[in-house]
Amino acid sequence: MPGLAIIGAQWGDEGKGKITDYLGEDADLIVRFQGGNNAGHTIVVDGKVFKLHGLPSGVVRKGKLAVIGNGVVVNLEELAEEIEQVKEAGGSIEGLRISDRAHLIMNYHKKLDGAEEKYRGKNVVGTTKKGIGPAYQDKIARIGFRAGDLLEDDLLKEKIGFIIPYKKDMLDMMGAEPCQCTTESLYAKMAGWRDMIGDCICDTSVLVNDALDENRNVIFEGAQGAMLDIDHGTYPYVTSSATCGGGVCTGSGVAPNRIDRMLGVVKAYTTRVGEGPFVTELAEEDEKKLQAKGGEFGVTTGRGRRCGWLDLVVVEHAQRMCGFTSIVMTKIDVLDDVPELPVCVAYEIDGTEYRHFPASISKLNRAKPVYETLRGWKGTDDTESLVKGGYDNLPGEMREYIEFTERYLKTPVDIVSVGPGRDQTIDRRNGDWWS
Numbered sequence: 001m002p003g004l005a006i007i008g009a010q011w012g013d014e015g016k017g018k019i020t021d022y023l024g025e026d027a028d029l030i031v032r033f034q035g036g037n038n039a040g041h042t043i044v045v046d047g048k049v050f051k052l053h054g055l056p057s058g059v060v061r062k063g064k065l066a067v068i069g070n071g072v073v074v075n076l077e078e079l080a081e082e083i084e085q086v087k088e089a090g091g092s093i094e095g096l097r098i099s100d101r102a103h104l105i106m107n108y109h110k111k112l113d114g115a116e117e118k119y120r121g122k123n124v125v126g127t128t129k130k131g132i133g134p135a136y137q138d139k140i141a142r143i144g145f146r147a148g149d150l151l152e153d154d155l156l157k158e159k160i161g162f163i164i165p166y167k168k169d170m171l172d173m174m175g176a177e178p179c180q181c182t183t184e185s186l187y188a189k190m191a192g193w194r195d196m197i198g199d200c201i202c203d204t205s206v207l208v209n210d211a212l213d214e215n216r217n218v219i220f221e222g223a224q225g226a227m228l229d230i231d232h233g234t235y236p237y238v239t240s241s242a243t244c245g246g247g248v249c250t251g252s253g254v255a256p257n258r259i260d261r262m263l264g265v266v267k268a269y270t271t272r273v274g275e276g277p278f279v280t281e282l283a284e285e286d287e288k289k290l291q292a293k294g295g296e297f298g299v300t301t302g303r304g305r306r307c308g309w310l311d312l313v314v315v316e317h318a319q320r321m322c323g324f325t326s327i328v329m330t331k332i333d334v335l336d337d338v339p340e341l342p343v344c345v346a347y348e349i350d351g352t353e354y355r356h357f358p359a360s361i362s363k364l365n366r367a368k369p370v371y372e373t374l375r376g377w378k379g380t381d382d383t384e385s386l387v388k389g390g391y392d393n394l395p396g397e398m399r400e401y402i403e404f405t406e407r408y409l410k411t412p413v414d415i416v417s418v419g420p421g422r423d424q425t426i427d428r429r430n431g432d433w434w435s
């Protein structure tokens with residue numbers, strides 16, 4: 001049973017990086033299938049902290065292939081900096097593979113990202129300004145650079161020739177910072193990228209499918225979260241890629257029947273970055289407390305994340321879009337010593353109770369959370385003993401919080417994370433997931 005996908009069930013920052021790294025121990029390939037360096041993964045290995053954005057988490061594990069699939073948009077300039085970071089920490093990128101079909105994020109995309117936000121006025125999305133949206137726009141408009149273009153000199157020159165004047169006009173029209181490059185300087189820069197990672201570029205769909213055929217273990221690592229999906233998220237306050245179950249297939253070039261397990265990563269409370277509706281959001285003072293306790297500051301932008309109670313209407317939506325076979329609950333320790341824990345089980349909108357997450361932003365803005373309040377538990381500083389004691393020895397109230405979630409979602413919570421380290425994990429898995 002070798003194909004396992006890991007997807008965030010909220011608005012991103014659920015702790016997918018840690019879980020990918022934890023399960024990655026048994027994986028041969030780790031594949032990213034959407035998003036770009038708007039994502040941020042913090043991984044702690046032997047006390048060393050890695051902050052990754054564009055590189056897949058698996059890259060810090062020796063002997064594994066870390067694959068950037070066709071559905072990802074790649075900023076090669078910024079990837080080079082991350083590669084340096086990994087090398088400085090004694091790691092290697094030997095196992096890195098980049099799809100020849102993956103699109104490239106160019107500097108003009110970053111400039112356009114900022115300019116587009118200006119036009120949205122009070123409806124700003126609050127993007128990471130990494131150029132993600134404009135890069136996907138070019139993909140759909142069929143004028144994007146793909147990684148494979150770097151390997152075809154004539155095609156590359158031809159594309160640069162027509163794209164540069166077009167983008168210069170566009171930047172000018174949008175009142176964005178102008179692009180100083182010429183066709184020659186851009187060609188020189190892109191030839192440099194070819195020298196840097198040309199050997200890593202290949203047909204990763206063949207690579208991944210071959211690995212699955214050989215019964216090797218493959219993890220598909222999601223970025224952002226289900227609620228930021230371009231179709232199923234809180235549009236327009238979303239990212240520009242397919243973050244849900246279907247995106248695994250289109251973004252990595254595998255068929256749906258190759259995914260054997262879908263893991264939904266659920267933070268024990270809710271956070272979101274940027275603008276958009278958030279029904280269980282806390283008032284400022286309480287939000288600040290949870291933000292500080294949970295270290296809820298963006299890895300990519302440094303922005304303080306908005307915080308709120310666990311919203312199971314959100315997670316049920318993600319469950320329907322992804323078909324989770326297991327839930328991983330993360331950061332439950334952050335809720336230690338909170339006497340009462342409200343969990344949102346429905347929305348009340350204009351006098352009607354909603355059990356399913358609505359599409360309308362104005363409805364969501366009027367939605368009031370319907371809570372069931374669970375009892376909190378007393379925390380401990382001795383995480384080692386907590387983990388050693390296993391699930392059955394966790395405080396009863398904590399188990400009830402977990403089991404309430406299981407009942408609501410009709411899905412088992414198979415892994416519980418009680419801290420950032422690999423060893424701060426309580427594993428309830430039944431049998432070997434890879435056999």
Ligand code: IMP
Nearest residue numbers: 012038039040126127128238239273274
């Ligand atoms: P973009 O992906 O930069 O276009 O930003 C679109 C929205 O997605 C903004 O609200 C961002 O804050 C949010 N977003 C993008 N990447 C992440 C992430 O990795 N975690 C949380 N939010 C994200």
